[in-house]
Amino acid sequence: MTILITGGAGFLGSHLCGRLLLAGNRVICLDNFFTGNKKNIEPWLGKENFSLIQHDIIEPFFISEKIDQIYNLACPASPVHYQANPIRTVKANTIGVINVLGLAKKHSARILQASTSEVYGDPAEHPQTESYRGNVNCAGSRSCYDEGKRVAETLFFDYWREHKADIRVARIFNTYGPNMSADDGRVVSNFITQALKNDDITIYGDGGQTRSFQYVDDLIDGLIKMMENQSGFIGPVNLGNPEEFTIKRLADEIIKLIPESKSKIVYRSLPEDDPRQRKPDISLAKEKLGWQPRVELEEGLKKTIEYFRKIIK
Numbered sequence: 001m002t003i004l005i006t007g008g009a010g011f012l013g014s015h016l017c018g019r020l021l022l023a024g025n026r027v028i029c030l031d032n033f034f035t036g037n038k039k040n041i042e043p044w045l046g047k048e049n050f051s052l053i054q055h056d057i058i059e060p061f062f063i064s065e066k067i068d069q070i071y072n073l074a075c076p077a078s079p080v081h082y083q084a085n086p087i088r089t090v091k092a093n094t095i096g097v098i099n100v101l102g103l104a105k106k107h108s109a110r111i112l113q114a115s116t117s118e119v120y121g122d123p124a125e126h127p128q129t130e131s132y133r134g135n136v137n138c139a140g141s142r143s144c145y146d147e148g149k150r151v152a153e154t155l156f157f158d159y160w161r162e163h164k165a166d167i168r169v170a171r172i173f174n175t176y177g178p179n180m181s182a183d184d185g186r187v188v189s190n191f192i193t194q195a196l197k198n199d200d201i202t203i204y205g206d207g208g209q210t211r212s213f214q215y216v217d218d219l220i221d222g223l224i225k226m227m228e229n230q231s232g233f234i235g236p237v238n239l240g241n242p243e244e245f246t247i248k249r250l251a252d253e254i255i256k257l258i259p260e261s262k263s264k265i266v267y268r269s270l271p272e273d274d275p276r277q278r279k280p281d282i283s284l285a286k287e288k289l290g291w292q293p294r295v296e297l298e299e300g301l302k303k304t305i306e307y308f309r310k311i312i313k
């Protein structure tokens with residue numbers, strides 16, 4: 001198959017490129033390199049089965065080569081980056097998503113949206129099931145991403161209702177692993193790079209807020225299963241690891257795994273609208289896709305630390 005991955009040079013996109021190439025597909029990676037990195041896709045540059053298109057999904061585009069599947073990942077995922085230019089974040093999730101859905105329609109390609117647990121906002125229901133409608137502030141500094149991703153889902157379902165587009169929607173919960181950029185700003189990469197550089201480990205708030213951390217390989221399995229599913233199930237489906245940790249516990253785990261670190265924990269103010277708790281209910285993914293995560297936090301952190309040791313010198 002020929003598979004287009006928008007945002008293919010980013011953290012998740014690069015893992016997806018690798019897995020889909022290994023399975024014998026032709027992969028087209030489209031990216032504007034806002035948060036992506038050429039290093040992530042370097043192994044495949046110049047290879048026959050791999051093409052790179054430097055483009056921003058906000059601008060119209062057409063690809064003449066026949067495309068069978070599209071994974072739409074093009075959007076900055078870290079609060080630091082998506083808030084740096086919030087209007088562009090909204091554009092990527094509206095104009096950009098319309099452009100990518102239009103391309104899927106022209107090619108009659110199946111298209112999967114990388115949605116997010118952020119559609120639940122600061123959730124009042126715990127753990128979060130797909131039927132929970134969320135608690136999202138539409139006027140805050142996270143809204144460009146949260147509301148952007150919500151309207152992106154709306155567009156997917158409207159293209160499905162109106163144009164019979166062959167869609168899949170996956171709601172991804174906090175995922176970590178190699179190829180995250182060192183300056184990404186998300187918690188796992190921040191804590192590991194801080195610990196490796198003997199810098200202060202910055203906990204925002206009191207560290208009592210929770211997240212559920214999924215290792216990237218598990219997520220990639222889930223995304224591909226969702227894309228390949230033929231049962232008529234289009235989602236939305238939660239893809240995340242239901243093991244819940246406080247941010248303080250995450251910091252302690254990382255310090256334990258980097259015993260030579262001289263870093264100290266420091267507390268900084270909590271960003272606006274930072275969700276207090278997050279944990280996926282993955283019953284639907286288990287039932288419909290036969291999927292569940294396998295990698296435990298310690299094992300995933302060890303692999304991620306190994307990666308950051310190589311890139312931070």
Ligand code: NAD
Nearest residue numbers: 007009010011012032033034035036056057075077172175
């Ligand atoms: P990332 O920032 O590493 O990757 C995003 C990629 O998209 C980058 O390569 C970036 O350059 C590219 N990009 C951004 N805007 C673009 C645009 N307008 N046109 C073309 N390319 C553009 O982030 P990631 O963690 O790999 O996330 C990938 C997708 O998964 C995002 O859509 C994100 O919202 C979603 N997601 C990720 C997580 C997670 O924990 N990693 C959780 C929920 C959802």
Ligand code: UDP
Nearest residue numbers: 079185186187188190202203204209247274
């Ligand atoms: N966080 C933190 N220190 C950091 C980066 C993040 O304490 O250096 C906290 C952040 O406030 C949030 C959690 O870790 O409560 C997860 O943040 P991240 O940006 O990784 O993802 P998201 O908030 O989108 O889940």
